[in-house]
Amino acid sequence: MIETARLLLRPPCENDLPFILAEIETASMLRHLGGVPRPADVVAEALAEDIAAFADKTYSRWTVWLKADERRIGRVGLFHVRAQAAPQGLRGQREIGWMLAESSQGHGFATESAGAVLGHGFGALGLPAIYSQTSTSNAASTRMMQRLGFARCQGLDYVDADYPAADNPTTVYRLGRGEWASLDGGVRD
Numbered sequence: 001m002i003e004t005a006r007l008l009l010r011p012p013c014e015n016d017l018p019f020i021l022a023e024i025e026t027a028s029m030l031r032h033l034g035g036v037p038r039p040a041d042v043v044a045e046a047l048a049e050d051i052a053a054f055a056d057k058t059y060s061r062w063t064v065w066l067k068a069d070e071r072r073i074g075r076v077g078l079f080h081v082r083a084q085a086a087p088q089g090l091r092g093q094r095e096i097g098w099m100l101a102e103s104s105q106g107h108g109f110a111t112e113s114a115g116a117v118l119g120h121g122f123g124a125l126g127l128p129a130i131y132s133q134t135s136t137s138n139a140a141s142t143r144m145m146q147r148l149g150f151a152r153c154q155g156l157d158y159v160d161a162d163y164p165a166a167d168n169p170t171t172v173y174r175l176g177r178g179e180w181a182s183l184d185g186g187v188r189d
Contacts, residue, residue, distance in 0.1 A: 098113060
């Protein structure tokens, strides 16, 4: 578990499924990720994979809880770039990603939870660099990456046929441990 001033990042559990189905697997939330919610059984299978991966330390996708009222508000993960369309040098690299329920957006929770996961990645895991990906159509994620200190790696951008033309190309950002340390684990205004 990772704790911040306002949040608890807990390992995923089976009880997260109703929240994921209601708050994350919606057309609105997935608008930059293909836009089509998956069937409940597919989401349940993916959650089971997340739980197993967390246990064997393959990758980690935490459930984000708001401490004030003990409710789930999103998910943040540190995993490996899996897209087959990604350039060879990017595939397998460590990547951070986040999704906050629409009702919890605009309060800084995504930045706070992602910052905590970056601190874990650079600190406890000793990672030399962490990547993040989006598309230019996802302006909110792009701004957040910049606030977190990520720099664009335009030479690694790629077209992913799994996403619609509006969400291509995939834009790639990188944050090194040294850059993170120079921010003192903080974010830019």
